[in-house]
Amino acid sequence: MASNHHRLSGAPVAAAVDSAAVRITGLTRSFGNRQVLDDINLTIARGEFTALLGRSGSGKSTLLRAVAGLDHGTVGSGEILVPERVSLVFQDSRLLPWLKILDNVVLGLPGKDARGRGRAALDEVSLAKRESAWPHELSGGEQQRAALARSLVSEPELLLADEPFGSLDALTRIRMHRLLRRLYETHRPAVLLVTHDVDEAVILADRVLVLDDGDFVQDLRIDLPAERDPGDPGFQHYRTTLLGALGVLPAHRTKEQS
Incomplete structure (x- = not known):
């Protein structure tokens, strides 16, 4: 697996990689006098679905943008190792309005079979x-x-998602959760999902990180089946633990630590 090794300047250099899809070392990020990320260290394994929670302004999207290499020229330091094939999904679909859906999905995709791969990807998301x-x-x-079809058509090794369902209504979000989990099980990229929704994190991820004051205050493994029931006591236990880490519930109610 090829990889990119970049500092916050975004300048890529070749680097070897082991079982990690993402390796972050000593990452800092500041806005003026405010330290948003403070010496962050993080490893995400290949094929691991990780969700990142945090209060508004905690630095979730800042971290995601750093991993994506989208914060060129910003104030900070550190090293980030990522795979060669990385895709992003945002809250806004960012479809180009002057292109039809298939053309949006295959935009920039190399190879003579690009349109065929695009049609297969649309079929996977029931948009054939x-x-x-x-x-x-x-x-x-x-x-x-x-x-989602556009992000997965290139078979990424890492999928970065920044609150991709935040603008959808509740019923559509439930359907999208099921779809994303199914696509993940099929393609098995490493996933880093930024969300403010605790239930969404527990429904989708196998590992949940909580970011606060520039560093991680919780790293929780979710030991639940792929098909998850929010009414299950185990689900509620993880939910309570994460709400405690976020400061929403009293700390004495959160007994499980990573």
Whole structure:
């Protein structure tokens, strides 16, 4: 597996990689006099689904942008090791309005079979019949499904997702959770999902990190089946633990630590 090794300047150099899909060492990030990330160290294994929780302004998206190499010229230091093939999904689907859905999905995809791969990806997200539609003709949920197809058509080794379902209604979010988990099980990229929703983190991820005051205050493994029931006592236990780490519930109610 090829990889990129970049500092916060974003300059990539070749580097060897072991079983880690992401390796972060000594990452700092500041805005003016405010330290947002303070000497962050993190390893995410290949094929591991990790969710990142934190209060507003805790630095979740800052960390994700650093991993994506999107914070060129910013104030900070540290090293980040990532795979060669990295895809991103944002809260906004970011479909280009002047391109039809299939053209959006295969944009920049090399190879003579690009359109065939794009059609297969759309079929995976149940949009095979909408490949000739314009983005404005799709619902919000359909647009995010198209964005997922676009992010996975290149078979990424790492998928970065920044609150991808935050703008969707509750029922659509439930359907999207099931879809993302199914796609993850099929393609098995490493995933780093930024979310403010504790239930979403427990439903989707196998590991949940909580970021506060520039560092991780919780690193929790989720030992639940792939099909998860929010009403299950085990689910509720993890939920309570994470709410305690976020300061929403009293600390004495959170007994499980990583």
